[in-house]
Amino acid sequence: MDWPVADLDPVRRLRVLAAGVPGARVAERILPDPFELVWEVAGDLEREFGTFEPDMRRLRIVADDGGGRLVAEARSKYGMRARFDVDLRPGWCWMQSRFLLVGLAATAVPEGTLVAQTGGIRVPGRSALVPLGVRTAGEKALARLAARVAERAR
Amino acid sequence: MSAAALVVAAQRGDTMAMNDLLRELTPYLGRICGPIALDSGQDAVQEALIAVFRNLPALREPDALYGWARAIAVREAVRIARRDNRVGPAEPGDLPSRQDVEGAVDIRDVLERLTPEHRAVLVLRDVEGLDEATAARLLAVPVGTVKSRLARARLSFRKAWQS
Numbered sequence: 459m460d461w462p463v464a465d466l467d468p469v470r471r472l473r474v475l476a477a478g479v480p481g482a483r484v485a486e487r488i489l490p491d492p493f494e495l496v497w498e499v500a501g502d503l504e505r506e507f508g509t510f511e512p513d514m515r516r517l518r519i520v521a522d523d524g525g526g527r528l529v530a531e532a533r534s535k536y537g538m539r540a541r542f543d544v545d546l547r548p549g550w551c552w553m554q555s556r557f558l559l560v561g562l563a564a565t566a567v568p569e570g571t572l573v574a575q576t577g578g579i580r581v582p583g584r585s586a587l588v589p590l591g592v593r594t595a596g597e598k599a600l601a602r603l604a605a606r607v608a609e610r611a612r
Numbered sequence: 613m614s615a616a617a618l619v620v621a622a623q624r625g626d627t628m629a630m631n632d633l634l635r636e637l638t639p640y641l642g643r644i645c646g647p648i649a650l651d652s653g654q655d656a657v658q659e660a661l662i663a664v665f666r667n668l669p670a671l672r673e674p675d676a677l678y679g680w681a682r683a684i685a686v687r688e689a690v691r692i693a694r695r696d697n698r699v700g701p702a703e704p705g706d707l708p709s710r711q712d713v714e715g716a717v718d719i720r721d722v723l724e725r726l727t728p729e730h731r732a733v734l735v736l737r738d739v740e741g742l743d744e745a746t747a748a749r750l751l752a753v754p755v756g757t758v759k760s761r762l763a764r765a766r767l768s769f770r771k772a773w774q775s
Binding site: 467470 | 622624625626627628630631632634638639641642643645646647649650653654656657658661662665666668719720723735739
């Protein structure tokens with residue numbers, strides 16, 4: 459006998475985690491493109507991430523456990539380096555360094571793909587973000603992602 | 613890392629531990645919220661997990677995680693089911709016996725005949741394996757009410773089921 463089981467899509471999961479991070483805001487946007495195309499761009503850390511995420515110029519994967527957990531080295535536009543722990547799966551990317559947090563999620567919807575972003579500068583020693591400009595930064599990142607996906611779709 | 617260790621790490625500000633804890637808890641809460649909230653199951657799991665993560669810093673005993681999260685999930689699933697007005701009978705119906713539930717061809721059909729509160733008792737009893745007294749306590753319902761309802765339930769549910 460099968461009892462009904464409820465699941466959570468990646469965007470809902472992002473809302474949940476952001477709710478547990480004081481100062482975090484979630485930006486959301488619907489892209490008209492199919493999930494596969496959107497995630498081909500959004501989930502490409504080394505080649506695409508720096509094109510839409512703020513303060514990420516170059517990102518290089520330095521360790522991969524094969525199960526979705528990665529370690530990446532990032533360089534910001536100011537030249538600073540950071541080491542990120544990353545959880546990367548289809549529709550899901552959650553990464554933190556000592557100073558930064560980035561979360562990105564995507565799920566297929568009838569109109570295309572719903573994407574969501576959260577992140578910002580971490581408050582040292584706490585699961586909290588400095589609440590300055592986080593919403594605007596998220597919206598800008600998703601607008602740039604939309605443009606990148608549209609370029610690919612052409 | 614154990615769930616309790618993930619709680620401790622998450623409470624210290626490690627959001628990767630929060631990420632892992634979310635992965636750990638989602639299937640468990642999905643099994644609780646699904647049968648109670650039915651079509652609103654995803655909303656119920658989301659709201660339950662939001663409450664879990666907002667209140668995680670206040671959880672003093674990490675080993676109590678599952679029982680604590682279960683209580684939150686039941687409460688949120690009943691609230692969301694009521695909010696979305698997917699309430700079965702206008703009058704609280706009688707609870708089917710464990711045998712009736714196990715013998716049911718379509719458990720969803722059984723659940724749709726019940727109020728969210730009754731579905732919650734059923735989930736706690738038949739999915740979580742709690743006795744009725746514990747389930748009633750968790751739901752803040754008088755034990756006597758649940759027990760008498762259960763006692764009356766068996767015959768009337770079978771009648772309804774066979775009609």
